[in-house]
Amino acid sequence: MDQNVSIPQPILKVKDLSVMRGEYLAVDNVSFELLPGTHTAIIGPNGAGKTTLMKSILGLLEAQSGEISLFDGTGKRLKRLKQEIGYIPQKFPFERTFPLIVSELVGLGLNSKYWWRDHKGQREIIHQALEQVNLTKQAQQKIGTLSGGELKRVLLAYCLVAPRRLLVLDEVLAGVDATGKMEFAALLNSLKQEQNWTILEVSHDLDLVSRYCDSVICLNRRLLYQGSPQTTLTPENLLHIYGALVSPTCNHHNESSQLPESF
């Protein structure tokens, strides 16, 4: 065996995780691992515990039992490493009259690694992030005036201004139009391929999941299936997961040549 070949270590390990929401066991004994540079979707019906699982991984909800190991970090080190996680929540409630403009919101994503830069350097990083999500024209716009889809892209730009190792997205494409979804998926794909970002995404869009994700976690409180889109998104499994006949419109995994070239 070649001693020089390094086996990639998981960036995230979840073991026997159970999480209560009030009196309700929302996540029941779930285990999985994520390898760096992969894009994984969590799918499942409403109320399946997807958001609960995400929030627990991020340390926003306490687990009842089980273990979560992120970047192999513990204690203070883990706190610092958490800066390397980008998170876009399902809901982003804010006061719409609050006088914050797009570029200011994106700038809040600069973590301590970039605060030492002068204003010009910071402005350049913010500009590049807005360019990546195609929102440079909205840079001076008040955040309360953005459309739902634009706000999602601003939040992605917020994650892009600092180097991340893990991007956690909770139904980030809900409310984004068809072109926007394709562009979003293309950007995620390039972050994964060119910068080795790991992406963990809750999604109800089985078509996009089947096109762009490397692996799928099917959840309904318990982890029902895990594997590639081809092996998990079968009609039999989907009937079991959703209790109804649903299917991705087609199975086009690995058709990455169809991705738009830039956002």
Ligand SMILES: Nc1ncnc2c1ncn2[C@@H]1O[C@H](COP(=O)(O)OP(=O)(O)OP(=O)(O)O)[C@@H](O)[C@H]1O
């Ligand atoms: N604060 C809470 N108190 C009690 N129960 C809660 C609370 N928050 C969520 N739940 C319940 O926990 C379960 C899991 O909720 P969760 O939001 O994780 O589901 P989900 O899979 O993300 O759903 P969706 O696809 O609808 O967003 C649901 O039955 C929900 O009603």
